[in-house]
Amino acid sequence: MDLNLTPEEQTFRDELRSWLADNVPEPWPLSRRGENVEDYWNFLRAWQRKLFDGGWAGISWPKEFGGRGASPVQQSIFLAEVARAQAPQHLGVIGEGLVGPTIIVAGTDEQKRRFLPRILTGEDIWCQGYSEPNSGSDLASLGTRAIRDGDEYVVNGQKIWTSFAHIADWCLLLVRTDPDVPKHKGITCLLVDMKSPGISARPLRQMSGESGFNEVFFTDVRVPVDNQLGELNNGWRVGLTALMNERANLGSSMYVAFEETMAKLVDLCRMHKRNGQPLCADPIVRQKIAQAQVELEIFRLNTDRALSRANANETPGPEGSILKIYWSEMNQRLSQTAMEILGDVAQLSTFDNGAWAYCYLRSRGNTIEGGTSEIQRNILAERVLGLPKSY
Amino acid sequence: MYFDLSKPQKLLQQAAREFCKRECPTTRVHELLDAKDGVDSELWQGIADQGWVGLHLAEEFEGLGLGLVELAVVAEELGRACAPGPWLSTNWASTTLALANTTQAKTVLPQVVDGTSQITLAILEEEHSWEISAETKATVDPERNQLSGTKQCVMNAAEADWILCVANLSGKLCLVSVPSDAQGVQITSTPGIDATRKLHQCDFNQVTLDTDDILAKGDAAKSALQISEHIAIVAVCAEMLGLMQHMLEMTVEYAKTRRQFDRVIGSFQAIQHMCADMLLLTESARSAVWYAAWSLDNEEADAQRAVTVAKIYTSDAVRQVGNLAVQVHGGIGFTWEHDLHLYYKRAKATEYLLGDATFHREQLARMTFDESCGI
Numbered sequence: 019m020d021l022n023l024t025p026e027e028q029t030f031r032d033e034l035r036s037w038l039a040d041n042v043p044e045p046w047p048l049s050r051r052g053e054n055v056e057d058y059w060n061f062l063r064a065w066q067r068k069l070f071d072g073g074w075a076g077i078s079w080p081k082e083f084g085g086r087g088a089s090p091v092q093q094s095i096f097l098a099e100v101a102r103a104q105a106p107q108h109l110g111v112i113g114e115g116l117v118g119p120t121i122i123v124a125g126t127d128e129q130k131r132r133f134l135p136r137i138l139t140g141e142d143i144w145c146q147g148y149s150e151p152n153s154g155s156d157l158a159s160l161g162t163r164a165i166r167d168g169d170e171y172v173v174n175g176q177k178i179w180t181s182f183a184h185i186a187d188w189c190l191l192l193v194r195t196d197p198d199v200p201k202h203k204g205i206t207c208l209l210v211d212m213k214s215p216g217i218s219a220r221p222l223r224q225m226s227g228e229s230g231f232n233e234v235f236f237t238d239v240r241v242p243v244d245n246q247l248g249e250l251n252n253g254w255r256v257g258l259t260a261l262m263n264e265r266a267n268l269g270s271s272m273y274v275a276f277e278e279t280m281a282k283l284v285d286l287c288r289m290h291k292r293n294g295q296p297l298c299a300d301p302i303v304r305q306k307i308a309q310a311q312v313e314l315e316i317f318r319l320n321t322d323r324a325l326s327r328a329n330a331n332e333t334p335g336p337e338g339s340i341l342k343i344y345w346s347e348m349n350q351r352l353s354q355t356a357m358e359i360l361g362d363v364a365q366l367s368t369f370d371n372g373a374w375a376y377c378y379l380r381s382r383g384n385t386i387e388g389g390t391s392e393i394q395r396n397i398l399a400e401r402v403l404g405l406p407k408s409y
Numbered sequence: 410m411y412f413d414l415s416k417p418q419k420l421l422q423q424a425a426r427e428f429c430k431r432e433c434p435t436t437r438v439h440e441l442l443d444a445k446d447g448v449d450s451e452l453w454q455g456i457a458d459q460g461w462v463g464l465h466l467a468e469e470f471e472g473l474g475l476g477l478v479e480l481a482v483v484a485e486e487l488g489r490a491c492a493p494g495p496w497l498s499t500n501w502a503s504t505t506l507a508l509a510n511t512t513q514a515k516t517v518l519p520q521v522v523d524g525t526s527q528i529t530l531a532i533l534e535e536e537h538s539w540e541i542s543a544e545t546k547a548t549v550d551p552e553r554n555q556l557s558g559t560k561q562c563v564m565n566a567a568e569a570d571w572i573l574c575v576a577n578l579s580g581k582l583c584l585v586s587v588p589s590d591a592q593g594v595q596i597t598s599t600p601g602i603d604a605t606r607k608l609h610q611c612d613f614n615q616v617t618l619d620t621d622d623i624l625a626k627g628d629a630a631k632s633a634l635q636i637s638e639h640i641a642i643v644a645v646c647a648e649m650l651g652l653m654q655h656m657l658e659m660t661v662e663y664a665k666t667r668r669q670f671d672r673v674i675g676s677f678q679a680i681q682h683m684c685a686d687m688l689l690l691t692e693s694a695r696s697a698v699w700y701a702a703w704s705l706d707n708e709e710a711d712a713q714r715a716v717t718v719a720k721i722y723t724s725d726a727v728r729q730v731g732n733l734a735v736q737v738h739g740g741i742g743f744t745w746e747h748d749l750h751l752y753y754k755r756a757k758a759t760e761y762l763l764g765d766a767t768f769h770r771e772q773l774a775r776m777t778f779d780e781s782c783g784i
Contacts, residue, residue, distance in 0.1 A: 019418065019478050019703050020411050027410060091410050284777060304774035311773060312721045319696035326412040340689050392678070398688055399681030403661045406676040
């Protein structure tokens, strides 16, 4: 057991830190984010290009595909350092984190040549067409249909909760290619050009007020058979590779953000008074803050343990479900604690720019997105504890 | 970064697990429960022969000189077996003695480490918490050199040959060593819910002390007590981790075999999700315990905080895991003949030992706020 970084990991971190110090752009002004959307996306694309030019795009990919072959620990160092440097949002997150690794495992040489470099440079932004209005947790029941017509598939159906769909160039799409076999066995994975005729994306507004994801409609969309990823009707397995990656990645990028929220809350407790006393003199506030700090620290440690395991085994396993349940439920408790301690003003858009109200509302989605807490618990019960399938 | 047990640590874990399986099956724990004195000298000698009494003590005290991660590994296995006896109290008192007074420690500890003698530590009072301070009511009269006071929840005092007692000496903290057969010492059994760890009230009524018996005073006493408390908390938390691990395993096993409605109950999501929560709590506690052990051993800047965090999380988690275990077991888990209550009650009692989660959350709040807030 040694929690210190190895010399190799330290070198990696130092190199990255100095690169970030020289290259992270001035933050995009919050006030301009709503009114000039195109400019904002171009700003994010430029950042992706900068990462690529600096050799920091797709770092976990094997070297032969343009990555650095970075270990899970190095990947986690990368995510934390980028967050600490307050770098722009990572537009290539789905392409780099999900689509690329899936193409590397399941793609043809031609697909690898065609798609992988453009993911790294940010020329292609990807979205992920998985969930449907009637297929959420039961993803394998998806009904978006693809019927073969010569050298093409004709796709009809609807996807939902699709992040980045309104700006994406490409989509990793799960479709039903055989309705007459058990549901897991009739799904195929397609790589779909989002500029194809027949695709329309409609942003969905969330309870927190922002639009982070979309509904996407497919009407007689024609997709070349060459864009099939993996074998026909093997899409469930191909698609799951990506989901495993998603679970492992999501957690490690978040600690820095939670840490900042926690530090802000502690500062507010020092500065704000109630009934003539600083909040931090109230024994109940002290108990609640301490509890939140404990939970955050355990999140950091659980993540580091999972990373150590991933470093040894290379593929992310079902333990990722522990992390997912842990951070999502922790964030809900943390934002509740903040609202409770700060009191009535915390809900106001005029208090800290509405940040606390936003955190609170946004956190409700955490236990649903990326696999609900219930699905994660099913996974732990079946795959880690060896209990029988419940459905 | 490698946050997992090393190969030698895994070997130690394996050896400890096999020892406990062989020497301390739960049938034995049940027998002791119903026996009058509940002392298993054979098991105790076995533990001493393994070197575990002085596992992390330096060689000058006849210890094995191993680290705190190794201490946690052994403590977890003893917890997993719900092993009865004075391992924890003796180990804690030995650490305290070694830190407080090297000369005395060199005389006393070799016979403690080899299992011949036992020592324990008396801190808690009716009106005083686990806080290490001179506010304690037990007092050493400086003129007559006599100790008077009453200590509660002293672990395994009946078998101890010496009792280390925290007292007030002219307004300063001091640590004294009292032979348990000295005149004026009265030890009364005060049975708690956990019969695997005996608790006693110790009354000291004008017990005359030799000058040698005052082990340390003031800051030296405080520092010895604080450091040994941190190490003891690591051991206590690791024990709780072992309790959790075992309760998780026995519950999952039960869920796989118990049938209702023509299927095993482990196929119901209501049961599965309780088991998944037990796993999450146990694995999270493991992260906290290992980190506390490692950071304390490596004198990391946040070591004290890590120990506090571990005690908070583990104290709450062990109770929750116990509650879930009983619920999944249904009626059988509520009976005396079943093993579960051994673990459940040990868990509940250990939750309070060296300060419960509420006590330590306040300690953590002091670290966070009190230097900057002027309180």
